[in-house]
Amino acid sequence: MAAAEAAEKGRESLDPLIWKACAGSGVRIPPVGSLVYYFPQGHAEQASAAPDFSSVACDRSFFLCTLVNVQFLADPDTDEVFARMRLEPRISAPAPPPERSVVEDGEGKGDGVASFAKVLTPSDANNGGGFSVPRFCADSIFPPLDYSDDPPVQSLKILDVHSTQWDFRHIYRGTPRRHLLTTGWSNFVNGKKLVAGDSVVFIKNKFEELFVGVRRTARSGGPLDISGYSAKPLIDPPTPFSRAAKRGANSGSGEGFSRNCRGRVLPEAVVEATTLAGLDHPFEVVYYPRVGSPEFVVRKEVVEAALRVPWSTGTRVKMAMETVDSSRITSFQGTVSCIVQHSPPFSYSPWRTLEVTWDEADVFQTVKRVSPWQLELVSATPQILTPYPAMKKPRTAQNQELLSDGAGPSTFFRMSDFSTMVMESMSPPIFSHNIFPAGMQGARHNPMCVSSLSNFLPDITLRMYPEKLNSNNSLPTTSHVSTELSIGCASQSGSLSPPSQNSIYYYGSELFGNAAVNNSSNVMNSSLRLFGTTIHIGQPVIADDKEGCNNNAVSVRPYSISFPYPQRQFHDDPPQGLPFVET
């Protein structure tokens, strides 16, 4: 069984609310009983080495399943939380029982659970045993201090995910006054082997009991490469989860666990799960929630809704991401720069098929390729205020060469089986849209405007995604539109509006929680900047993984990086430039 790989890990389930707080509020575990899609590619991203799928007879790259069981667990060595999910493949899709999962629901704060995460600064992790407690954390999570004392001080008893108690001295001192954890903190840092960049999560439940969780950063020394997934040459060398380093001081110096962002799951477990799924047998998967490791078990409705959207190069999108302190959700905006086609056996997978150039170039570029359901459309009708001089010659010819490469014309999603499933489960009204006339191939290659990717869709894809084509004609948008100067080619007005703003939001809120809804509204009511790319503007590109859309070609050119996100005022980003995704 797949369970063997984590056989001795995580004896008992955690309180789901505590688990969720440790995992981060952005993590969505579908409710038990719901219909989900399982994506082996996403599973493989969590493996310590590249799984060898050559033995898998089935060539499907996603599997419709019923989620029959979820265990909320924690790694005994690293304290990282993970979920073990039992899945039963479903050929046909019976009506899913309407059930809601605590973890899928929004904040969990309504349950009296509050949490605060902080990325450890070098001072927190290295120096003489002190931890700077952000004021918000002290005020909202810790019991109130008696400020009539001088200095105000108290002892905190905090349980970790293994119910081991840690004692900390919480003191409010210094000039100016600040909250600190002193005695006990050093023990904790050593015991948990924390380094700068790791996060601690302080959690208070409705009984005012305190808990502490840990999120590990991948050890610095190499950028976290999660930009894309290629089935062949998975980068990381196998890092066995060795428990060595119990030797004397002279020998090994290891910490006893890997900090690799992969490495928690055995490659064999992925292959096994995929094999079992292909045989329509029940199987188990283990999911470690991490920023940059999106869920690979996703609600059926979420996936299918996302695939109804007419994603194309130049589409303006936004992606919700929780702040590092897990207190809020922020949206980041960008432009679809590339439609990725994976290598076999995942040619037909929608997993991470959209490559996005993010507006905030510095912090977000490491997550370049995302899956459609991670994105929301930005409902903007951008006004092209100034023509942008093309820095490079439009590569129309080259892209057409690319299209004619290989075996036949590339398609957006060539997954006929998936499409079939999508269509089976579609609600009738969606089918009532008009079919957009085909035959637009190569119609307008104006660098100032974006042709829909559907221009390149062959007939079969048009038949499979009728509503996508139709949506290209639906308008108008109701969102506020930025009046800031926009550089480059934004999506053409009227050609990118989502078919149904409501349906997008519905699933978006499913995916990202209620906070995301509120936040998205905020963003929509805020100013909106748009960036373009110099190359792929107006040119839908279907790129193979190996060929790729490398950054040289995409060439992001931010014009202005000041952007008033009111939501970020309480962020706990470490100031020394740790990549956002590592927190």
Place this chain on the structure above:
Amino acid sequence: MAAAEAAEKGRESLDPLIWKACAGSGVRIPPVGSLVYYFPQGHAEQASAAPDFSSVACDRSFFLCTLVNVQFLADPDTDEVFARMRLEPRISAPAPPPERSVVEDGEGKGDGVASFAKVLTPSDANNGGGFSVPRFCADSIFPPLDYSDDPPVQSLKILDVHSTQWDFRHIYRGTPRRHLLTTGWSNFVNGKKLVAGDSVVFIKNKFEELFVGVRRTARSGGPLDISGYSAKPLIDPPTPFSRAAKRGANSGSGEGFSRNCRGRVLPEAVVEATTLAGLDHPFEVVYYPRVGSPEFVVRKEVVEAALRVPWSTGTRVKMAMETVDSSRITSFQGTVSCIVQHSPPFSYSPWRTLEVTWDEADVFQTVKRVSPWQLELVSATPQILTPYPAMKKPRTAQNQELLSDGAGPSTFFRMSDFSTMVMESMSPPIFSHNIFPAGMQGARHNPMCVSSLSNFLPDITLRMYPEKLNSNNSLPTTSHVSTELSIGCASQSGSLSPPSQNSIYYYGSELFGNAAVNNSSNVMNSSLRLFGTTIHIGQPVIADDKEGCNNNAVSVRPYSISFPYPQRQFHDDPPQGLPFVET
């Protein structure tokens, strides 16, 4: 396979000479290819909990095997050496190939290997990082210091059993001058988790390379109970060899390994080995050499020779034991006080059937029950100089009740199958003795003299052990006899002499090495003290394990404890009263 239990332990074989030095010179591993007996009881003594033999169909309690392979290994966690032996059961006994094992051979010092063991004092283990190097160790093992320096000092690079190097500063300083290890010693103590009572073994090979081994004491806190083995209620609770205690400082405090004298071997491995042996399938066993854990894989000749000896209550015996510094072998003398009969399924086993009251009451009583091949006969004809007033009434009646308990009369060794094998392999001359007339049962219950146990042997046993009965008539002894006051009832002159002094010595020297021969001679030429017991005097007792010969009944009464063993002048016993067997 039995190997699974130690699957990840001990990757590679050590140099057998280093292994032997770490194990102690008293350890004898039979040579590969030789015929041996395997005793599951001895194997079970090394298990972490009482093996459950109920599933073992075969009721044999020992197995004639060929030793087909030996690996000399070291535990990666504790540094303790152990041997993995592969055994092939043999129904018939072909001529064993004459081969000698390095480890079975005597000192190993002829190979240029020298070693010195020291029991760590509290100062060595606890205090501010120093180790008092005995002068002999510094002179014989360490490279010579340049005594013209002031102070003389050098750096020692010493490899442990995993080839990890440890650096020590060796200095000769203080008034009066003494050898010390300073810098590096504290690291070593912490790294190896040494405590007072543990031993370190410094070893020099013929290339003058230095090695260090570790022998662990059972954690003080309870006396080491290895006095006897009962199949049913094995005392120790299961102490899983957990690698926990990787947690923070607040939680568990474990060391990562058990200091239990049992605990290295899984009970299931013992059952598995016994099961396979019973099916005449090859199997593997792991043996951890420890004082008090005698070898359970013993050369066939050694066992059979020992069983030819007419052991009986009152027999004067001696047992060789190496000094704690492994530099010498010392003999301890005592009197057989009890013949133990085990509970099923080991009723027919010779394992630890002899209970001995040792002359040196304080240091040796913890090893009360021994196997015949661990003992040598003392060829003495003790003179009873003063009648000893019985402190307790002779429990003749009670003992006779005990004899009539259970299913029929108890026997010396009721192991018909073993006897058969012994007889098959016996050399013809041994069979040429006369059969002693039977029917002496209950003849003389004189507390001043010891009746031979053979008095109680039923006919079947007489047939199996003809030479034992015959030996009761063989005399005289040629040994020196003590003129010290002897208390209690010693064995009657003329009734205990061994049939062949030479044969006893031959196997004795096989078992304990050449040094034992020399040493034994020394002892024989020294004065000889004899002690008796107040209870079992003159009463051959066959006791069941559960009923036992408890100490209250046996009641050792030493009269004089000064005993000039010249061999002990260089001992490294810690002075604070650690039991001898724990070193």
Place this chain on the structure above:
DNA sequence: TTGTCTCCCTACGGGAGACAA
């Protein structure tokens, strides 16, 4: 508000001779 610095106090590690068993 909070990250980092420096100061400074204390505890502990550990190296030395004194001294005694």
Place this chain on the structure above:
DNA sequence: TTGTCTCCCGTAGGGAGACAA
């Protein structure tokens, strides 16, 4: 000869305010 003590020094841990980002 060597176990243990006490002394004493150096370093590291860590708790405090200063100061600046």
